[in-house]
Amino acid sequence: xxxxxxxxxxxxxxxxxxxxxxxxxxxxxxxxxxxxxxxxxxxxxxxxxxxxxxxxxxxxxxxxxxxxxxxxxxxxxxxxxxxxxxxxxxxxxxxxxxxxxxxxxxxxxxxxxxxxxxxxxxxxxxxxxxxxxxxxxxxxxxxxxxxxxxxxxxxxxxxxxxxxxxxxxxxxxxxxxxxxxxxxxxxxxxxxxxxxxxxxxxxxxxxxxxxxxxxxxxxxxxxxxxxxxxxxxxxxxxxxxxxxxxxxxxxxxxxxxxxxxxxxxxxxxxxxxxxxxxxxxxxxxxxxxxxxxxxxxxxxxxxxxxxxxxxxxxxxxxxxxxxxxxxxxxxxxxxxxxxxxxxxxxxxxxxxxxxxxxxxxxxxxxxxxxxxxxxxxxxxxxxxxxxxxxxxxxxxxxxxxxxxxxxxxxxxxxxxxxx
Amino acid sequence: xxxxxxxxxxxxxxxxxxxxxxxxxxxxxxxxxxxxxxxxxxxxxxxxxxxxxxxxxxxxxxxxxxxxxxxxxxxxxxxxxxxxxxxxxxxxxxxxxxxxxxxxxxxxxxxxxxxxxxxxxxxxxxxxxxxxxxxxxxxxxxxx
Numbered sequence: 001x002x003x004x005x006x007x008x009x010x011x012x013x014x015x016x017x018x019x020x021x022x023x024x025x026x027x028x029x030x031x032x033x034x035x036x037x038x039x040x041x042x043x044x045x046x047x048x049x050x051x052x053x054x055x056x057x058x059x060x061x062x063x064x065x066x067x068x069x070x071x072x073x074x075x076x077x078x079x080x081x082x083x084x085x086x087x088x089x090x091x092x093x094x095x096x097x098x099x100x101x102x103x104x105x106x107x108x109x110x111x112x113x114x115x116x117x118x119x120x121x122x123x124x125x126x127x128x129x130x131x132x133x134x135x136x137x138x139x140x141x142x143x144x145x146x147x148x149x150x151x152x153x154x155x156x157x158x159x160x161x162x163x164x165x166x167x168x169x170x171x172x173x174x175x176x177x178x179x180x181x182x183x184x185x186x187x188x189x190x191x192x193x194x195x196x197x198x199x200x201x202x203x204x205x206x207x208x209x210x211x212x213x214x215x216x217x218x219x220x221x222x223x224x225x226x227x228x229x230x231x232x233x234x235x236x237x238x239x240x241x242x243x244x245x246x247x248x249x250x251x252x253x254x255x256x257x258x259x260x261x262x263x264x265x266x267x268x269x270x271x272x273x274x275x276x277x278x279x280x281x282x283x284x285x286x287x288x289x290x291x292x293x294x295x296x297x298x299x300x301x302x303x304x305x306x307x308x309x310x311x312x313x314x315x316x317x318x319x320x321x322x323x324x325x326x327x328x329x330x331x332x333x334x335x336x337x338x339x340x341x342x343x344x345x346x347x348x349x350x351x352x353x354x355x356x357x358x359x360x361x362x363x364x365x366x367x368x369x370x371x372x373x374x375x376x377x378x379x380x381x382x383x384x385x386x387x388x389x390x391x392x393x394x395x396x397x398x399x400x401x402x403x404x405x406x407x408x409x410x411x412x413x414x415x416x417x418x419x
Numbered sequence: 420x421x422x423x424x425x426x427x428x429x430x431x432x433x434x435x436x437x438x439x440x441x442x443x444x445x446x447x448x449x450x451x452x453x454x455x456x457x458x459x460x461x462x463x464x465x466x467x468x469x470x471x472x473x474x475x476x477x478x479x480x481x482x483x484x485x486x487x488x489x490x491x492x493x494x495x496x497x498x499x500x501x502x503x504x505x506x507x508x509x510x511x512x513x514x515x516x517x518x519x520x521x522x523x524x525x526x527x528x529x530x531x532x533x534x535x536x537x538x539x540x541x542x543x544x545x546x547x548x549x550x551x552x553x554x555x556x557x558x559x560x561x562x563x
Binding site: 038044047049059061062063064066067070145146147148149173175176192193194196202386387392 | 426429472479483535
């Protein structure tokens with residue numbers, strides 16, 4: 001079996017950034033494994049713009065952003081295999097993959113998990129009705145339209161107002177479809193305001209908040225959907241049903257980190273994020289196995305995926321070059337009072353280099369509040385935030401000196417407080 | 420005339436009221452910062468939007484469409500017209516980011532440009548153009 005220093009599983013923005021960063025730290029015996037026929041990951045189908053504002057100070061489309069990193073991989077001659085599906089990762093870091101040439105197995109000194117996420121499927125929703133053709137997840141429709149050149153249908157209803165749903169509302173309209181409504185269960189949209197304006201308002205597409213689809217109508221092909229209002233407990237209100245004729249329903253109802261391989265490797269996962277439980281170096285509970293990007297926690301901005309993944313790549317390189325990092329332990333980072341989760345979940349103060357980025361999401365919309373970080377009982381960081389929403393991931397950067405000046409800390413807390 | 424718009428310059432999403440009068444700069448209310456004023460003025464007098472779409476590849480194999488964008492923002496009211504104009508265009512690889520696909524779309528003065536490198540055999544789209552890609556060696560020697 002071939003031995004290798006680093007395997008990066010996934011050639012999307014996370015895997016590309018991690019591989020480049022590892023290479024920059026001196027790792028040369030590395031390999032990116034990508035199951036699609038091209039590098040670039042989900043960015044290849046995200047043909048809209050808005051990417052790269054932080055990283056490149058430009059507004060790029062998804063493919064352009066991906067191309068920046070693909071170019072870096074090519075410039076450095078970093079080896080990669082496309083059309084190669086990783087089928088298994090063992091706790092001993094043996095990677096088993098298959099492609100047209102056959103099967104390959106690699107015993108890796110270090111692995112970076114960068115498999116991204118997938119969409120919550122329609123089967124999970126249990127909407128009553130037959131199972132006609134015409135119901136797709138928004139990302140599937142995006143692939144059909146943007147990569148394969150097919151129109152999934154002409155009269156569309158979209159369930160879910162996350163960014164993917166909003167983007168597809170516009171995309172389908174630009175390709176000549178009629179989008180009758182975007183239906184959102186919650187009383188607020190999960191997507192960016194910019195997308196509400198430029199994808200819905202611009203095209204006069206109604207957004208029905210506090211509504212859901214309660215019936216799918218059509219035997220062979222979708223004919224229409226029944227949409228109902230919901231109450232404060234998100235239970236459909238009898239008598240509020242409205243029938244909307246359509247031939248296509250797109251579902252934008254959540255993204256799930258794709259961790260089958262992580263489970264196979266006995267990587268500990270968080271029930272809140274769906275991704276690995278990691279420390280400050282983004283190492284999982286399995287030594288030498290690191291996670292980054294959407295497989296770790298679902299991001300909104302690819303710029304932060306690149307930042308996070310570069311850190312994972314750097315740390316994988318350190319591990320390869322001899323850093324003795326035993327998994328586990330570390331000071332726990334606790335999310336409370338409005339903070340839904342934090343990544344990392346624990347921090348070993350002795351391993352902090354210049355600083356640590358703590359990324360997190362809030363549970364609700366907060367206006368005029370502060371982000372606060374406590375080391376045991378003492379507040380060490382406070383930042384006012386005009387607005388905090390579940391749809392925008394936040395970052396707190398703690399410099400090394402904060403850890404040095406609080407050596408006996410037993411617990412780090414991140415919370416939201418009123419001003 | 421009074422118009423109401425949502426500002427998109429930051430996640431606050433301030434609800435802006437804009438008073439438009441002939442010959443005067445629009446008055447903006449409801450903003451919590453300067454960015455909102457500028458956004459509201461432009462949005463009410465000369466709204467523009469970027470167009471991002473796809474164009475069909477001839478000889479489509481694994482990839483059927485080339486992603487494209489307008490090289491600059493278009494007048495908002497002309498976006499659908501320009502999107503429709505792309506329907507019957509066909510392009511052939513090889514293509515590189517920023518290659519011009521359509522010059523001066525619908526006489527707007529704005530070009531439509533490519534946003535992805537697409538290799539000429541359109542098969543291994545992730546492979547470099549004519550570079551000696553070291554993965555070739557690894558591919559042929561899948562060790563079991």
